[in-house]
Amino acid sequence: MVKNSSVLFLLLVGTAIVACIAAKQTDICENETGRLRCRGSETIRIKNAWYGSTRNSNCRGDTERCNTLEKADKDTLDRMRNRCNRKGSCDLTPANRLWGSDPCPGTAKLLRVEYDCK
Template identity: 30%
Template sequence: MRSLLVLLCCVGLVTAQANFVAVNICEGGRADIGCPAGQVMVIQRAYYGRKDPSKCPGKNTNYTECEATNSEAYIKNACGGHQSCYLISTNDTFGRDPCEDTSKYTHVEYYCHAL
């Protein structure tokens, strides 16, 4: 019985990985993100700032220690458990500029879960 539970667990994780989506929205951009009908988003990781110098070219891209403190909670609230959501990648959306003079982006990692 114990082996069966582990197997079911692992198959579920593989399925979730197969449906995994990662989205980057450059600063000033807007995007609709979502899942097919009958499914909702489960947010795994999200932030507004800069952690990867190769994403969204712009000013001071080598500075990668930047994240708006409330950004993950905001995105989970706006998108988690919903079929789709509309995100605007700006300082105003997340309440402040987490790293001045640096180009930022919104990063969201999620998978779709059947209702």
């Protein structure tokens, strides 16, 4: 299951209302393909990523044994950025080989990607 979300904030500055769109967040279940996507001529900029399992994950499998999301190290982020940054869309298929380790053996994992479009 792929879950996309973004947040819109309204900020009052003097007499003007300024809209700021926070980073998008996409959750992709292990061994499924998810798409990061921007509109029009905007392109992806990956900000951060996590891999692991949460008890409220919608990924199939036993998520009770592990409740941790491991933050991406520099090498993993660089690989993801090289693959996706400056593109309008990018497909990712999370797996232990992409991450470089298995933070929750025997558990359905998810890749959580935070990115914005510029």
